[in-house]
Amino acid sequence: xxxxxxxxxxxxxxxxLALSMAACSSDDSSDTATTSSDSTSATxxxxxxxSAMSADTPFGSACSAVPASGSGSFSxxxxxxxxxxxxxxxxxxxxxxxxxxxxxxxTLNSAKDITVFAPTNDAFxxxxxxxxxxxxxxxxxxxxxxxxxxxxxxxxxxQLGTAGPFKSLQGQEVTATGSGEDFTVNTNxxxxxGNVQTANAxxxxxxxxxxxx
Numbered sequence: 001x002x003x004x005x006x007x008x009x010x011x012x013x014x015x016x017l018a019l020s021m022a023a024c025s026s027d028d029s030s031d032t033a034t035t036s037s038d039s040t041s042a043t044x045x046x047x048x049x050x051s052a053m054s055a056d057t058p059f060g061s062a063c064s065a066v067p068a069s070g071s072g073s074f075s076x077x078x079x080x081x082x083x084x085x086x087x088x089x090x091x092x093x094x095x096x097x098x099x100x101x102x103x104x105x106x107t108l109n110s111a112k113d114i115t116v117f118a119p120t121n122d123a124f125x126x127x128x129x130x131x132x133x134x135x136x137x138x139x140x141x142x143x144x145x146x147x148x149x150x151x152x153x154x155x156x157x158x159q160l161g162t163a164g165p166f167k168s169l170q171g172q173e174v175t176a177t178g179s180g181e182d183f184t185v186n187t188n189x190x191x192x193x194g195n196v197q198t199a200n201a202x203x204x205x206x207x208x209x210x211x212x213x
Contacts, residue, residue: 059157059181062120062192062205065091074196081109082116082201091193091205094124102142108150114201115151115166117174117185119209120192127209144170148212154202157183157195172212186210 058066058074066089067073077085083105086092095118099105108116124132135142148170155166160183165173176185183191189208196203 056195056197058193058196060191060193060205062091062207063196066193066196077203078197078199080199082111082114082198082203083108085198086118086203091120092118094121095119098124098136098142098146101136102139102146104143104146109200111150111152112200113154114169115153115155116201116203117149117151117189117210118203118205119149119189120205120207123189123207123209144212145209148172148174149210156202157181160191160194160204168212170212174210 063074067076070076070088071080072088072090076088079085080088083096083099086099087096099108108114127135135145148168150169151166151174152169153166155163157180160176161178165175168174174186176183177187178184178191181194183194183204185191185204185206189206189210191204192207193205196205
């Protein structure tokens, strides 16, 4: 009888030990699962914010020429309508002169949700000086050229190379190809600083003036 009791005691002890170990293992798995779930939730919560930040970030080699602070900076331009924003940016001074000569300042500033392909000063410098002065003095021609650079909708970088062609305010279509941070407009104008936000427009700075047919 003593031996039987000893054996029963040993079996019971072993069984209790096994149950205890199983319970600890279950708790560890639960903790691990909870930690993994928390981590996944944190990642999911962070992703939209990171995507939104990326969507609002200008890109391109000429972005470094934009002032780092003040009304002509990216953050400063985002506070003003597009013609006013451009007037504060020294990279676009020739464009602003042309827009003023054409009497389009109020038109552009009052437009809603537009996209502007904005030729830089270097883009205008590609045009012979005499020809440029002639165009600046011809309001009708100048208006056609400038409104050809304006699209009546906001175009994101994701849409730029895939959703076109885009109808301009001048009436003719503008095409764009590319992806990521490499885009070409109408086969010959490169986007040198894209996805610049103003209060009413998305702006893509380009290195060549677009000419309607």
